Amino acid sequence: MKEKAKIKVIKKGVKPVRSSQPKDEVRTKRVAAREMVSTVSNWVSDFQSKKSEGTKLTFDKLFRQGPQPTES
Helix, strand or coil: CCCCCCCCCCCCCCCCCCCCCCHHHHHHHHHHHHHHHHHHHHHHHHHHHHHHHHHHHHHHHHCCCCCCCCCC
16 A cells, blocks of 8 residues: 655645744843842942941941040
């Protein structure tokens, strides 16, 4: 017996569906991610600067040279 030949069906007017995202969406996601990272980085730097300023003021008040009591 002879094997049957396989027939490939090609439909006209049907476009294949893209599975990948368009480049614009990828770029906008990257921009959004960069903005979030920048915002969080700014928060962290602000927190660290406030913390260091408070610590500096505390040490200055603690170790301030003022009038020394006289020993009798």
